[in-house]
Amino acid sequence: MTEQTADSIIPAGHQAETHGQLTVFSVHPAELETVVLHLYRERQLPLLMITATDERVEGRGFRIWYIFGIPGENRFVAPFLCLDGTVEFPSLAPAMHEAWAYERRIQTFFGLRAVGHPHPLPLILHENWPADCYPLRKDFGWRTRPESAQGEPYPFQKVAGEGIYEIPVGPVHAGIIEPGHFRFSVAGEEVVHLEPRLGYTHKGSEKLFEELPLPDKIRLSEKISGDSSFSHCLAFCQALEALAGTSVFDRARYLRVIYAELERLANHLGDLGAIMVDAGFNFGGAQCSRLREMIMQINEILTKSRFLRGVCAIGGVTKEIASEAAARLTSDLLRIKEDFSGVMEVAGSSASLLNRLITTGEVPMEIAREHGVVGIAAKAHGIASDARRDYPYAAYDRLFFPTAFAQARGDVYDRFMARATEVPDSITIILTALSAMPPGEIKPPSPSFSFRKNAQALGIVEGWRGNIVYFVRTDEKGEISRVAVRDPSFLNWTVLGYAATGDIVPDFPLINKSFNLSYSGNDL
Amino acid sequence: MHTFFDILQILLIPLASPLITGVIKKLKAKFQNRRGASVFQPYRDLWKLFHKDEVISQDASWIFRLAPCIVFAVTLAVGAIIPLIDLATFAAPAGDLLTVIYISAIGTFFLALAGLDTGSAFGGFGSSREMTVSALAEGGLLFSFLVLALVAGSANLFSIADSILTTGNFYLQPIVLAGIGFFIVLLAENGRFPFDNPATHLELTMIHEAMLLEYSGRRLALMEWAAANKLFVFMTLGANLFFPWGLMHTFSPGALAAAVVIFLLKIAALCLAIAFIESTIAKFRFFRLPDILFVSFTLNIVAIGLIK
Incomplete structure (x- = not known):
């Protein structure tokens, strides 16, 4: 059944290649729009990422990958373009708005031209970066320090009119x-x-992924967006496991769920508090930051890292939760749950707080859909986007999964409530995982892995902001030749401008906080 | 003895004002189940700022350099001519209610000019918002004092306090209403909740802090100190004009002790009220602020109507 559906997506006459969950097939530039729009509009598949690879050394030119997810089947499908002898590819941005920013990024970093893009300005790199220098091409050395250029200042959109x-x-x-x-x-x-x-925190992370030794690659993934260390690392490890054919021990799957949900809890509590502080509701702010700190301390006790760094590894996790620790975690979480519901009761009955949150920073539904928002921003619109349910990883397929939060305004209040609903849900998931966790090993003993050659894999994890996607490609020696990272912030940043329009300047910090997007994860 | 009281009249406000802000911060922390910094922390902050280097924008004119001294001097001047503990002080003849309102306005004026002076976007925002709020607050302030002036038949603050002490019970309703109206203005004029958030780091939401963003070192210390003085001045006005019980007429050790204790209790109650508000409600949207100030104005009009 599953096979059939995936296959029916591939247009006739195309040779598809499937590795694990990811099916790829080559398309001709002329038919690209038809094929991709068929997946996007008719099949209504969520676009996960558009990215490029430079395979000129292997004589295959540049490739551009259009990666879609098939929710419910836990599979991914990716048509790709081969650009041999040309640096031009047809832009899909006019027909598919989500492609807008991805194509600009490919243009900036690979020097490939999106023909027909309505707004083909560089993204992330600023005017001090030389125009003909493309850092993700293979012939750009990672230690190269180009001369600072004097480009045209960035043309911001001008609004004219009196006052x-x-x-x-x-x-x-x-x-x-x-x-x-x-x-x-x-x-x-x-x-x-x-x-x-944005772009002020650009660090060349994707280039570094190609250069560093494997253990450092994994450490680097934890630093892409520091508040999502575990989720980023997990998404990367999942992609690597798919490439290496490694299976993950059952107990480790449950532990991954627990750590991932602890990370979600800490960040949601922190954000809820920060939203209340920005609205000037200090009681809620102080209480939520206290609860966040409790989770951070639990993290430190369990793993010796407040941000769960060094916990995720290929094939499993490095930190065990012993039975005494599990019992203590259970009682701590139950107490936090009770405290949290008390705090939310006070917050929910504060007319002055609700007045600040409701109708502030509304994103029109159509804008949210066209920009492909994910995670909290999508849930605030009632868009059910959750990788834990759509592409179950770790042990999520075996755990109780609560229904998504459904509201429709997409304002600060809805983003606030989306988080507030997920907090008790996360606690429930952790408690279920703790009791259902089988005994056994948590990590494969030998750290040597060999990856399939000329292959590609995808890792997707529902971080606390939204889904985090890693696309990893290997070359003919089985070395990792490209790691493409898509933090949820990359998509959600595109709607922030719309959220603020029509509101007043003093409310902007509150609106911005309700998204709380990662600059580092966007700029890479 | 009188010399002592005269010196106290001048120095009490600037010496005690940092303690008042420290107490409010401490109470806020307690309301939020936090431990909070020591009540003397504002003194340490001022000390630290006075010893720090200063950065002044190249675009700053003499207004920017001089404004902190003017703003601070204004709070000193106003602080010296309001009833504190002793009604028979040398400053009494100068304590006219219009003098107090409009000397304070000089401070606000220079503060707003200083905000605009460096040409930064936030300073302009702060000044524009400050003028909006203070223009709307002026009506409430003037009319709440007017209620007292009508009750007392005098515009002198010391005579007002004296007169209410002796006849106040006949006019309890209008005085309480005007007191509430005045308290709203106190919050607005001093950038407290729900008007402004004195603890925020968000430059886009600030009112008072936005005007100070360009200041550092000594001048920032003067500005912060002036803000603390202004808050204490307003609290004292609220405590001693609308509820003047306890003020000392003629010196006697018993009267002095009673005056000091009652004054401290009144100020403590006001600190408690401010800390309570800042811990329990959220800051209001900017465009709802005029509504609250109109409430203050309306309360005062009603109070005037109640005077027979």
């Missing part, structure tokens, strides 16, 4: 947050237009 003025905010902010520039066009206090500009 409209621009406020530049950032990249240096008054608080200790990541750097990003926000260009507001305002009429008095009302935001008429907002354009975020």
Whole structure:
């Protein structure tokens, strides 16, 4: 049944190649739009990532991969383009808005031209980066330090009219947050237009993935977005396990669920508190940051790392939860659950807090869909996007899974409540996993792995912001030749401007906090 | 003895004001189940800032450099001419209610100019918001004092306190209403909840802090100190004009002790009220702020109507 559905997606006359969950097939540039739009519009498959690989050394030119998920079947399908002797590919952005930012990124980093892209400006790299220098091409050495260029200043969208003025905010902010520039066009206090500009934390992480030895690659994945260390590492390890054909011990699968949910808990509690602090509701803010700290301390006791670093490994996890620790975790979580429901009761009955949250920062449903928002931002619209259910990994297929939060306004309140609903759900999942966890080993003994040659694999994990996608490709020696990372922030950043439009400037920090997107995960 | 009280009249506000902000912060922490910093922390912060280097924007004019001194001096001047403990002080003849309101306005004016002076986006925001709030608050402030002036038949603050002490019970309703109206203005003028969040780091939401963003070192210390003075001045006005019980008429050790204790109790109650508000409600949206200030204005009008 499953085979049949996946196969029916592949157009006639195409040779498909399947490794594990990922089926790929080559398409001709002329038929690209038909094939991809068939998957996107008619089959309604979620687009997970568009990325490129440079395989010119192997004589295969550049490849562009259009990766879709098939929810419910736990499979992925990826048509790909081979660009041999050309650097041009047809842009899908006019027909499929989600492709917009991916194509700009491919243009910037691979020097491939998206023909027909409506707004083909560089993304992430700024005007001080030389125009003809493409860092993800294989002939660009990772230690190269190009001369600083004097490019044209970035053309921000101009809003003209009486009384409209621009406020530049950032990249240096008054608080200790990541750097990003926000260009507001305002009429008095009302935001008429907002354009975020990112890239200030670009570190060349994807290039580093190609260079570092394997253990460092895994460590690097933990640093892509520090608050999602475990989820990022898990997504990367899952892709590597698919390439190596490694199976994961049962107990490790359950432990992965527990650690992943602990990470979600810590971040959701932190965000709920931060949203309340930004609204000036200090009681809720103080309580939630206290609860977050409790989770962080649990993390440290269990794994010696507050951010669960060094916990995930290929084939399993490195940290065991012994039975005494499990009993203590259970009682701690039950107490946190009770405290949390008390705090939310107080918060939910504060008229002044609700007044700040409800209708603030609404994203129109159509905008959210067209930009392919994921995770919390999608759940706030009632869009059921959750990799734990759609592509069950670790032990999620065997655990109780609560129904998604459904609201429709997509405002700060809905994003707040989406998190607040997930907190008790996560605790339930951890408690179930703790009791259902079978005894056994948690990590394969030998650390040597060999990856399939000329192959590719996908790892997807529902991080606390939304799904994290890793696409890994190997060369003909079985070495990892490309790691493409898609943090949920990359998609959700695109709707932030819409969320702020029509609101007032003093509410922007609250709106921004309700998304709480990663700059590092976006800029890579 | 009188010299002592005269010196106290001038120095009490600047010396005690950091303690008041420290107490409010401590109470807020307690309300939120936190431990909080020592009540003397604001003194240490001022000390630290006075010893730090200063960075001044190249675009700053003399207004930016001089404004902290003016703003601070204004709070000193106002602090010296309001009833604190002793009604028979040398400052009494100067304590006119219009003098107090409009000397304070000089401080607000220079604060807003200083915010605009460096040309940064946030300073402009802060100044524009501050002027919006303070223009709307002025009506409430003036009319709440007017209630007292009508009750007392005088515009002198010391006569007002004196008169309410002796005849206040006949006018309890209008005085309480005007007191509530004044408290709302106190919150607005001093950038407290629900108008402004004195603890925020979010430059886009700030009012008072946005105007100070460009300041550092000594000048920032003066600005912070002036803000603490202003808060204490407003609290004292609220405590001693609307509820003047305890003020000392003629010196006697018993009267002095009673005056000091009752004054401290009143100020403590106000600190408690501010800390309670800041721990239990969220800050209001900017465009809802005029509504609250109109409430203050309306309360005062009703209070005037109640005076017979």
